[in-house]
Amino acid sequence: MKSNKTYTEIESCRACGAEDLATIISLGEHPLANSLKVDPDQEEEKFPLTLMFCSTCCLVQLRETVPKEVLFKSYVWVTGTSKTARDFREEFYKSTTKYFENKNLFVVEVASNDGTFLEPFKKGGHKVLGVDPAENIAQIANSNGIQTISEFFGLKAADSIVDDYGQADCVIARNVVPHSEELHEVIAGIERCLKNDGVGAIEFHYTQAILDGVQYDSIYHEHLSYFSLYSICHLLERYNLFPFDILESPISGGALVVYFSKVKRVASNKFEERKISENKTGILKKEKWEEFAGACIAHKEKLLALLKAETDKESRLIGYGASARSSTLLNFCGINNFGLACIADGNTIKHGKFAPGANIPIVSPDLAFSEMPDTILLLAWNFKDEILSVLKEKYRFRGKVIIPLPSSPHVIKI
Numbered sequence: 001m002k003s004n005k006t007y008t009e010i011e012s013c014r015a016c017g018a019e020d021l022a023t024i025i026s027l028g029e030h031p032l033a034n035s036l037k038v039d040p041d042q043e044e045e046k047f048p049l050t051l052m053f054c055s056t057c058c059l060v061q062l063r064e065t066v067p068k069e070v071l072f073k074s075y076v077w078v079t080g081t082s083k084t085a086r087d088f089r090e091e092f093y094k095s096t097t098k099y100f101e102n103k104n105l106f107v108v109e110v111a112s113n114d115g116t117f118l119e120p121f122k123k124g125g126h127k128v129l130g131v132d133p134a135e136n137i138a139q140i141a142n143s144n145g146i147q148t149i150s151e152f153f154g155l156k157a158a159d160s161i162v163d164d165y166g167q168a169d170c171v172i173a174r175n176v177v178p179h180s181e182e183l184h185e186v187i188a189g190i191e192r193c194l195k196n197d198g199v200g201a202i203e204f205h206y207t208q209a210i211l212d213g214v215q216y217d218s219i220y221h222e223h224l225s226y227f228s229l230y231s232i233c234h235l236l237e238r239y240n241l242f243p244f245d246i247l248e249s250p251i252s253g254g255a256l257v258v259y260f261s262k263v264k265r266v267a268s269n270k271f272e273e274r275k276i277s278e279n280k281t282g283i284l285k286k287e288k289w290e291e292f293a294g295a296c297i298a299h300k301e302k303l304l305a306l307l308k309a310e311t312d313k314e315s316r317l318i319g320y321g322a323s324a325r326s327s328t329l330l331n332f333c334g335i336n337n338f339g340l341a342c343i344a345d346g347n348t349i350k351h352g353k354f355a356p357g358a359n360i361p362i363v364s365p366d367l368a369f370s371e372m373p374d375t376i377l378l379l380a381w382n383f384k385d386e387i388l389s390v391l392k393e394k395y396r397f398r399g400k401v402i403i404p405l406p407s408s409p410h411v412i413k414i
């Protein structure tokens with residue numbers, strides 16, 4: 001393993017250990033996507049960002065690993081701020097509890113963030129426990145009545161949870177396994193926490209959505225592994241965890257929840273059909289990912305041409321949504337504060353700061369719209385419907401919105 005002081009590079013697959021890794025695309029040098037700057041002149045370290053493909057287990061993955069202590073100690077994403085996430089949690093709750101017959105459950109959530117997804121379980125009379133390494137976010141959860149331990153989840157944390165509370169009927173890990181440097185520790189910890197007749201649920205941004213929608217903006221240093229159903233099953237089965245069902249999730253622009261158990265269950269039709277479809281779509285083939293690399297570069301050129309057409313007309317152009325993904329998009333495409341006057345974002349933690357690398361000020365939507373923008377680049381396009389209704393109804397915005405992704409960038413008028 002090569003290393004310098006702040007990052008390392010893998011030489012074998014994060015999931016299966018095979019050494020036949022192929023480079024899909026190098027996205028260049030990027031700052032950390034969630035490290036917002038407090039001062040535009042602040043120096044920031046940049047790291048290479050390279051996507052690889054494992055020919056053995058088909059896991060798409062980052063070559064570079066930035067230590068988790070650097071990435072996650074103070075986290076700016078708060079689940080509860082997203083309406084899409086709040087709506088999906090009800091569906092997730094119903095889908096997850098249907099495997100249990102009206103039993104009172106003990107539910108553990110790994111990387112539970114502000115406890116948004118545990119809330120319906122608590123309201124439903126179940127016992128809940130969250131685990132999240134971000135101290136600032138765990139505090140929010142605890143003050144909202146969702147008991148949350150602030151630490152990184154692995155075998156050690158799993159052991160102490162089992163000692164203190166017993167094994168869980170249900171262990172949830174939403175959008176955390178792809179972010180885990182210690183992938184095997186997390187899966188082994190989930191296995192340790194789960195009762196023999198329990199059900200686990202792992203949610204991940206689905207590579208089929210990434211491939212089909214050219215969602216290169218979802219590639220950033222926190223997001224180490226990019227799963228297909230095939231590659232997550234390959235990993236879980238190493239730990240005698242047997243996947244049997246899936247649930248589609250609208251999070252991240254197309255995610256998948258996989259349900260699994262320690263005792264084999266009859267797989268659902270949906271699960272079997274998805275496994276068959278992955279053999280046909282090319283998601284498990286290196287050649288298809290090489291096409292993806294070409295599509296990323298073509299996408300960048302088209303997006304820059306759209307933005308240039310707006311700036312040539314001297315339109316006031318702003319961004320909306322200073323998400324981690326926006327950082328990859330802005331830095332890969334080379335969009336900076338000469339292209340966008342500011343980025344509006346509803347999360348108050350981000351106000352007064354600057355987008356990493358691009359140095360664009362992040363402001364409240366109220367402030368951004370007080371200056372009458374002509375055109376909006378919808379950086380948080382994965383919350384498109386929710387944001388467009390805010391633009392129209394709250395801010396009475398009438399003008400052009402550039403939708404950068406998924407697939408080809410395009411302009412709509414609202």
Ligand SMILES: [Zn+2]
Binds near residue numbers: 013014054057
């Ligand atoms: Zn592999």
